[in-house]
Amino acid sequence: MLNSSKEVIFRRENSDQHMLFDDIVRQDQYYDDLGKVRHRLHKSTPNIQSIVLTDMDRSKMNKIYERKLDRELTGPR
Known part of the structure; x- marks a missing residue:
């Protein structure tokens, strides 16, 4: 040392x-x-599996927010 x-x-x-x-x-x-x-x-550097999982979670959340926004703009079906 x-x-x-x-x-x-x-x-x-x-x-x-x-x-x-x-x-x-x-x-x-x-x-x-x-x-x-x-x-x-x-x-630590993220591996490809964690990146894919994060992207999948993000796309799920985006779909949820899009549905919520669509409901607020047009009203319930």
């Missing part, structure tokens, strides 16, 4: 990162974006 030191090592690759933190708003936005990316990376 790598041990990271407490000191910041300035390199050419990470020197532009420190310029971002001159402004508090930019710093907050950077960490918000970083948190969103980390959250997305830890989520």
Whole structure:
């Protein structure tokens, strides 16, 4: 396991990162974006079966809402 030191090592690759933190708003936005990316990376990727099931559920719900809307617009049969 790598041990990271407490000191910041300035390199050419990470020197532009420190310029971002001159402004508090930019710093907050950077960490918000970083948190969103980390959250997305830890989520599991849906498989094709779950996608198909979700689409089927969505189509069922759409049919129900269409019937409800049709009933409200035209009245009961």
